[in-house]
Amino acid sequence: MTDKYRFIGKVTPRKDAADIVTGGIKYLNDIKFPGDLLYGKVLRSPHPHALIKRIDKAGAEALKGVKAVLTFADAPDWKGGTPRCTPILDRKVRFVGDAVALVAATSEQIAEEALSLIEVEYEVLPAVLDPEEALKPGAPQLYEEFPGNVVTPGMPFFGPKSLKDVVMGDVEEGFAEADVVTEGTFGYENLPNPLPPEPPGAIALWEEPDRLTVWVSNQASYMDKITLFHVMNRKVEVRSIGGPCGGSFGSKFMSWQVQCHAALLSRATGRPVKLVLTKEEHLAVFVMRPASRMRAKVGMRKDGTVTAVSGTWVIDTGYYSMTTQAQVAVGCGEIQIMLRCPNWDLRPVIVCTNRNASGIVRGFGGQELKCILIPLLSLSMEKLEIDPFQFLKKNFVKPGDGYFWRDGIWYTYRGVDYSAAMDRGADLFRWKEKWQGWLRPTLVEGTKRRGVGVGVHGNADIGEDASEAYVRLHPDGTAMLFSCVTEHGTGQRSNFMKMVAEVLQIPLERVSITPSDSLINPYEFGPAGSRGTYAIGSAVIRAAEDARQKLLDLLAPMLKATPDELDTVDGVVFLKGRREKAVPWRAIGVDRTLTGFGRFEPDYTLTNCMMSFVEVEVDTETGKVTLLNVVNATDAGQIIDPQGLEGQLNGCLGSAGIDSALFEETIIDRSTGHILNANMIDYKWRTFPELPAIDNVVLETPFASHRFGAVGVGEVATSPGPSAVLMAVSNAVGTWLHNYPVTPDRVLAALGRTGNGRKGGAR
Amino acid sequence: MAKKPEKQKKKRAPGTDRIALTVDGRTYDLPVGGEAGQVDPAHTLAHTLRETLGLTGTKVSCDSGACGCCTVLMDGKAMLSCMMLTVECAGKEITTIEGLGDAETGSLDPLQQSFVDHTAFQCGFCTPGIIMSAKALLMENASPTAEEVKEALSGNFCRCISHYQVVKAVLAASAKAR
Numbered sequence: 001m002t003d004k005y006r007f008i009g010k011v012t013p014r015k016d017a018a019d020i021v022t023g024g025i026k027y028l029n030d031i032k033f034p035g036d037l038l039y040g041k042v043l044r045s046p047h048p049h050a051l052i053k054r055i056d057k058a059g060a061e062a063l064k065g066v067k068a069v070l071t072f073a074d075a076p077d078w079k080g081g082t083p084r085c086t087p088i089l090d091r092k093v094r095f096v097g098d099a100v101a102l103v104a105a106t107s108e109q110i111a112e113e114a115l116s117l118i119e120v121e122y123e124v125l126p127a128v129l130d131p132e133e134a135l136k137p138g139a140p141q142l143y144e145e146f147p148g149n150v151v152t153p154g155m156p157f158f159g160p161k162s163l164k165d166v167v168m169g170d171v172e173e174g175f176a177e178a179d180v181v182t183e184g185t186f187g188y189e190n191l192p193n194p195l196p197p198e199p200p201g202a203i204a205l206w207e208e209p210d211r212l213t214v215w216v217s218n219q220a221s222y223m224d225k226i227t228l229f230h231v232m233n234r235k236v237e238v239r240s241i242g243g244p245c246g247g248s249f250g251s252k253f254m255s256w257q258v259q260c261h262a263a264l265l266s267r268a269t270g271r272p273v274k275l276v277l278t279k280e281e282h283l284a285v286f287v288m289r290p291a292s293r294m295r296a297k298v299g300m301r302k303d304g305t306v307t308a309v310s311g312t313w314v315i316d317t318g319y320y321s322m323t324t325q326a327q328v329a330v331g332c333g334e335i336q337i338m339l340r341c342p343n344w345d346l347r348p349v350i351v352c353t354n355r356n357a358s359g360i361v362r363g364f365g366g367q368e369l370k371c372i373l374i375p376l377l378s379l380s381m382e383k384l385e386i387d388p389f390q391f392l393k394k395n396f397v398k399p400g401d402g403y404f405w406r407d408g409i410w411y412t413y414r415g416v417d418y419s420a421a422m423d424r425g426a427d428l429f430r431w432k433e434k435w436q437g438w439l440r441p442t443l444v445e446g447t448k449r450r451g452v453g454v455g456v457h458g459n460a461d462i463g464e465d466a467s468e469a470y471v472r473l474h475p476d477g478t479a480m481l482f483s484c485v486t487e488h489g490t491g492q493r494s495n496f497m498k499m500v501a502e503v504l505q506i507p508l509e510r511v512s513i514t515p516s517d518s519l520i521n522p523y524e525f526g527p528a529g530s531r532g533t534y535a536i537g538s539a540v541i542r543a544a545e546d547a548r549q550k551l552l553d554l555l556a557p558m559l560k561a562t563p564d565e566l567d568t569v570d571g572v573v574f575l576k577g578r579r580e581k582a583v584p585w586r587a588i589g590v591d592r593t594l595t596g597f598g599r600f601e602p603d604y605t606l607t608n609c610m611m612s613f614v615e616v617e618v619d620t621e622t623g624k625v626t627l628l629n630v631v632n633a634t635d636a637g638q639i640i641d642p643q644g645l646e647g648q649l650n651g652c653l654g655s656a657g658i659d660s661a662l663f664e665e666t667i668i669d670r671s672t673g674h675i676l677n678a679n680m681i682d683y684k685w686r687t688f689p690e691l692p693a694i695d696n697v698v699l700e701t702p703f704a705s706h707r708f709g710a711v712g713v714g715e716v717a718t719s720p721g722p723s724a725v726l727m728a729v730s731n732a733v734g735t736w737l738h739n740y741p742v743t744p745d746r747v748l749a750a751l752g753r754t755g756n757g758r759k760g761g762a763r
Numbered sequence: 764m765a766k767k768p769e770k771q772k773k774k775r776a777p778g779t780d781r782i783a784l785t786v787d788g789r790t791y792d793l794p795v796g797g798e799a800g801q802v803d804p805a806h807t808l809a810h811t812l813r814e815t816l817g818l819t820g821t822k823v824s825c826d827s828g829a830c831g832c833c834t835v836l837m838d839g840k841a842m843l844s845c846m847m848l849t850v851e852c853a854g855k856e857i858t859t860i861e862g863l864g865d866a867e868t869g870s871l872d873p874l875q876q877s878f879v880d881h882t883a884f885q886c887g888f889c890t891p892g893i894i895m896s897a898k899a900l901l902m903e904n905a906s907p908t909a910e911e912v913k914e915a916l917s918g919n920f921c922r923c924i925s926h927y928q929v930v931k932a933v934l935a936a937s938a939k940a941r
Binding site: 199 | 824829879916
């Protein structure tokens, strides 16, 4: 449909496609280093909370091939967390898996063997593994800096008014105006792991006195430089070199600990050190989604107007928080996008407990909050017999509405009305036909019962944070994009080259992109929160436009014209309407390049939207829930890359998305703090034979974003699904299910078929 | 594909400290032992491919046989290279993702080309394993159904959810091959 563009919206092979399908692409662990590379390993705590009374590392140091063994006694005062209170190595360990000692050796096997030769004596401390227990007086305390285990609210990076809650209007008045008020406690605490296939890792090279180069496998490689700079007390000059990232889904936006561990070992040995987590470490000690639990109350009118929301949102961040305050801020913003309501008193509290830390995961606070608020809203909708599709459509932000965003500032939404996309999704899904009312199945066939559900999510972070880019034009008619963006699966590096090609009207093959190295590229926050298309795209487009302008300015005198009378196609500049009056780019001189600069300033007045419809089939004999089909509906303004977009939307299932409502969970033994399924057999994931049908509806209503009128939607694909699944299963079986995931035992318990079986079956 | 058990004379003589195997058409005769550059009896085939032979196209994710990322062809069958010891691979013919295309012309295997055409990957880390599993299927069954493709790939983990585009790519490659 987009004949106005040469590349935008067209199916073009990803520029890295051939490297990917031939195995030629070099992920972090594929990079070859000269012979002096050392391998790092980490000795980890077997206790959830303990003091190290004694460490004897002599045996490990004596092993042939071991080059360094480091403990807290050897570590500098580097700290992470927000605020920075978590030492890189500490005398106190705070979860099962906390770093106790680091080893560098000439091979991984030797490093592994050395770990077993380190003797540690612990004084075991009482541990706390439930956020509400952690808040009680007398609970074990993780940090002196966080009395009562309450993490300091607010994200300094978001500015002085960083959003900490949603408080406005008068909730008591709101509840008084409601036709129905419902309340309850809901949780989304099964800790799904985004679990990219490539484990977190780093290669570090320290040069005295204070220079560090770190090769990373991260989603946002420029930010590694920034994060490490702060963690290392702003005294170290860090260069971060990114490469292809084998999946992240938010989680590998930051890997400060593994990067610091490699850096410390390099600092101790003077040699480059590679440290890559095993898959067990990835599951047991790397960051996972924050756990949420909320006691809340909502008021609703018969017409589906929400009059008040109040509640306490308890977020378990595990043993530290680096970004949980940011997730709370964005989650609080996103809930206002989903729910137009004048009266709020929603108060989050972030708690630390003795399990591995929470970090960034696709959905970023908003998925968590929706997963616990939509089930409560559903109770009100049931009482008032309101169709949830109509409710979600009515209450989603409309042009002219507003919200407090993460910086605590009120923004008025100036994007499109998503009702049209939602309607198209509902039609394709046949919602009207399938929706039978609350707690009523769509279909009953013998022991099988089908049900439907719907969810929605929107994010104003599509314009978050700053991006910068250069575009350099060469006399041979090629262009090079300088951007520190890394490729983590969305195809965006390729898409940014597409944007450059479109602005400059040169074949895609003539555009290249620099390695994502902080030394050569300007500031780049990285692809996150669906910001790639609008935020990074805007910087790239402006850089290309700036370079093009410089080209036309330079060549105008040669063509005896003004720059605005000129155009350029395929490396030739010509007079508009008189193509014979032309000069090639090489007329700039073979000894010249032209560099354009582009910068994007944050803009929170646009939001994306994803509505997901799901249909499930429940086997009432076995309790198994099968996801039959999914329809995702959105409006992307303008599709840039049809196949890449399809991939992103299909991604709704995995990476801690829809499947976190069906079977994905990290199981922690709450008495010992050990994770019981830290391997890929016991941690459940969806396989090829179990794919539901997915249909994606993507409208293209131009946005006032950049010259292509597009907005990003990748990140949000996972977020509407989980609560929709809970809704669908409840409707199928005719009784409420409120716990994630809906495992067979929970379904059978809801049906009264376990225990003494008093209820004897579905209603 | 029928197995060929005869001729497999156990030539794992304990006295000989070398192991010969063919990888991507090239025969290697590697010393067995604990030193750098040697094949340690504890080394998996995945380790030997990546660390000893430098063939990093084969990926290791879980390293315990659960995810399929390290899949290679061994005598035409899909095998998890992280679950095989290299010393067990004497005389075997191994094909990795790097040996799938035409080494002479540099052209892609039609299956690889189909993955390019369908953007049947996102982060790409699981892609080599998926392509090798699909290749093994197509060698055994030139025109599989969608269900057969899914079954053949049931051991391959992909987190980005490239599954739908993968199935299309494999089916397209099989139709073209006919």
